[in-house]
Amino acid sequence: MSLRHAILVLLQDQEASGYDLAREFANSIGLVWNATHQQIYLELGKLNDQSMVKYRHIPQDGKPDKKLYRITDEGRDELIRWLRKPAAPPRIRDAFMVKIAGGDLTDSASILRELDDQGDLRRERLNTFEALASKLDDTSRDRDLFTYLTLRRGILDQQAWLHWADEVRSALKKREEQPVAVPTSV
Amino acid sequence: MSLRHAILVLLQDQEASGYDLAREFANSIGLVWNATHQQIYLELGKLNDQSMVKYRHIPQDGKPDKKLYRITDEGRDELIRWLRKPAAPPRIRDAFMVKIAGGDLTDSASILRELDDQGDLRRERLNTFEALASKLDDTSRDRDLFTYLTLRRGILDQQAWLHWADEVRSALKKREEQPVAVPTSV
DNA sequence: ACTACTTATTCAACGGATTGCGCAGCAACT
DNA sequence: AGTTGCTGCGCAATCCGTTGAATAAGTAGT
Numbered sequence: 001m002s003l004r005h006a007i008l009v010l011l012q013d014q015e016a017s018g019y020d021l022a023r024e025f026a027n028s029i030g031l032v033w034n035a036t037h038q039q040i041y042l043e044l045g046k047l048n049d050q051s052m053v054k055y056r057h058i059p060q061d062g063k064p065d066k067k068l069y070r071i072t073d074e075g076r077d078e079l080i081r082w083l084r085k086p087a088a089p090p091r092i093r094d095a096f097m098v099k100i101a102g103g104d105l106t107d108s109a110s111i112l113r114e115l116d117d118q119g120d121l122r123r124e125r126l127n128t129f130e131a132l133a134s135k136l137d138d139t140s141r142d143r144d145l146f147t148y149l150t151l152r153r154g155i156l157d158q159q160a161w162l163h164w165a166d167e168v169r170s171a172l173k174k175r176e177e178q179p180v181a182v183p184t185s186v
Numbered sequence: 187m188s189l190r191h192a193i194l195v196l197l198q199d200q201e202a203s204g205y206d207l208a209r210e211f212a213n214s215i216g217l218v219w220n221a222t223h224q225q226i227y228l229e230l231g232k233l234n235d236q237s238m239v240k241y242r243h244i245p246q247d248g249k250p251d252k253k254l255y256r257i258t259d260e261g262r263d264e265l266i267r268w269l270r271k272p273a274a275p276p277r278i279r280d281a282f283m284v285k286i287a288g289g290d291l292t293d294s295a296s297i298l299r300e301l302d303d304q305g306d307l308r309r310e311r312l313n314t315f316e317a318l319a320s321k322l323d324d325t326s327r328d329r330d331l332f333t334y335l336t337l338r339r340g341i342l343d344q345q346a347w348l349h350w351a352d353e354v355r356s357a358l359k360k361r362e363e364q365p366v367a368v369p370t371s372v
Numbered sequence: 373a374c375t376a377c378t379t380a381t382t383c384a385a386c387g388g389a390t391t392g393c394g395c396a397g398c399a400a401c402t
Numbered sequence: 403a404g405t406t407g408c409t410g411c412g413c414a415a416t417c418c419g420t421t422g423a424a425t426a427a428g429t430a431g432t
Contacts, residue, residue: 001388001420002281009288019410032283039389041412062398064410083292086300087281089307091419095188095273097218097339102195103332106269114272121275145357146289153283153350160346164339171331189418205380225419227381248428250380277389378429389418394411401406 001088003043004052006033008079011053011071018044019066028147031129031154044069052078100168108172119165126158189229190238192219194265197239197257204230205252214333217315217340230255238264286354294358305351312344 010016010024021044022037024030035043047053052075055067071079096118103111133151141148196202196210207230208223210216221229233239238261241253257265282304289297319337327334 002284003388005281005288006284009284012288012291017410018412022410029284029287030278032278032280032287034277034279036390037410038391038412041410042388045412060410063408064396066410079288080291083285083288084296086303087285089304090278090280090282091220092216092218092276093220094218094276095191096276097336098188098192098195098215099269099273100332100339101215101218101336102191102198102265102269103335105198105266110270117272118275142361145361146286149289149350149354149357150283150287152353153286156346156350157343160342164335164342167338168335171335175328175331203380208380222420223380224382224421228418231382246380249378250426252380374432376429376431379427381425383422383424385421387418387420389416391416392414394413396410397408399406399408402404 002082003033003035003039004047005079005082006035007040007043007047008052008071008075011069011075012079015068015070017066017068021069028150031150047075050074108176112169112172115165115168119162122158122161122165126155126162129154129158188268189219189221189225190233191265191268192221193226193229193233194238194257194261197255197261198265201254201256203252203254207255214336217336233261236260294362298355298358301351301354305348308344308347308351312341312348315340315344 006029007021010021010029018041021040025035048055051072053069054072055069057065058068059065129151133148133155136144136148192215193207196207196215204223204227207226211221234241237258239255239257241255243251244254245251315337319334319341322330322334
C-alpha cells in the first residue's frame with residue numbers, strides 16, 4: 001500500500017528514472033521495502049496520472065530514451081500527510097520460518113544446510129551494511145542521520161538472525177548427541 | 187505463495203477447522219506468517235480441490251456446523267517436497283522504516299511518538315513470547331524444540347528492534363542538544 | 373432488554389504483486 | 403560469431419491479499 005510513498009521518498013532528493021529507482025530498490029531502500037521494476041513503472045504511471053510526480057522525456061543515443069521523474073508539490077504534500085499518520089505494523093511472511101515450525105518433518109541435515117545458506121546471505125548483507133555505515137562515520141553522519149539509522153536497523157537485524165542461527169545449531173547438536181526418547185517416525 | 191504450506195504444517199499435528207486455524211495464525215504461526223480467516227478458508231478450498239486435505243462435516247447444535255480438515259498423503263508429500271527445496275528469501279515491506287528513511291521531512295517529535303507506539307507493541311509481544319518460552323522450559327522443550335526455536339527467533343527479533351529504538355532516541359536527542367548546521371526547511 | 377462477543381463459514385469487489393514476455397541497441401567477453 | 407549483460411521502457415494474465423459484508427445462534431455482561 002505504500003510503494004508510492006517509498007518512491008516519493010526517493011524522488012525527494014533527486015530526479016530519477018524508473019530504472020534508477022529500480023536500482024535503488026535493489027540496494028538502499030531494498031533494505032526496508034522491495035519492489036520489481038514492473039511495479040515501479042506501474043506506480044510511476046499512477047503517480048503521474050494523479051500529478052504527484054511529473055517527468056521530462058530525455059532522448060539519448062546509444063542508450064534507450066528515458067523519463068526523468070521529479071516530485072511535485074502535490075506529491076510532497078501527500079508524502080507529508082502519509083508520514084504523519086501511524087504506519088500499519090509490518091505483516092510477517094517468512095517461508096524459512098514456516099519450515100522451522102514444521103521442522104519435525106525434516107532431517108536435521110537439510111535444516112542445517114539451509115541455515116548455512118541463509119547465514120551466508122545474512123553475513124554478506126551485514127558486511128555491506130557495515131561498510132556503508134562506517135563510510136558515513138568518517139564523513140558526516142549528521143546530515144545522513146536517517147540513512148545511518150536505517151543501516152543500523154539492518155545491521156542489528158542481521159546480527160540477531162545470526163545469533164539465532166547459532167542457537168539452532170547448538171540445539172540440534174545437543175539433540176543428536178543424546179539420542180532422545182522421541183519417536184523418529186509417527 | 188506458501189500460506190498453503192503453513193496450513194499443511196498446522197494440519198500435520200491435528201485435525202482442525204478453518205476457524206481453529208485462523209486462531210492459530212493469530213497466535214503461534216502468526217509469529218512468522220500471518221493471514222486472515224478469509225484467506226485461510228479460500229486456501230482450504232483450493233487445497234481440498236487438489237486433494238491435499240479432506241474434511242468431514244460436523245453438525246453442531248448451539249453452534250454453527252463446521253468442517254474438520256485433515257491432511258492427506260498427497261498433502262504430506264507436497265509439504266515434504268516443499269520443505270526440501272530452498273525457501274525464497276522473505277520480501278521486506280516495512281512502512282515504518284520507509285518513514286525513517288524519509289525522516290528528514292518530519293519533526294523529531296512525531297517520529298518519537300510513533301517509535302514509542304511501535305515499541306509498546308514490540309514489548310508486549312516480547313512478553314508473551316517469553317512467557318510461552320519459559321513455559322516450555324519447565325515441561326519439556328525437547329519435544330517442542332521447533333516451537334521453542336521459533337519463539338526464540340521472535341524474542342531476539344523484538345529485542346533487536348527495541349535496542350535499535352534506543353539508538354534512534356539517543357541520536358535524536360543528541361541532534362537536538364547541539365543545534366546543527368542543517369537547514370530546517372529547504 | 374440491549375449490546376457485544378464468540379463460534380463458524382462464505383461471497384464479492386478491488387487493488388497490489390508476481391511471472392512472463394517483448395522490444396531495442398550497445399558493450400564486453402569467449 | 404555468439405552469448406551474455408546492461409540500460410530503458412512497457413503490457414497482459416494471473417494470483418495473492420485486503421476490506422467489507424452477510425448469516426445465524428448462543429453466551430455473557432450492563
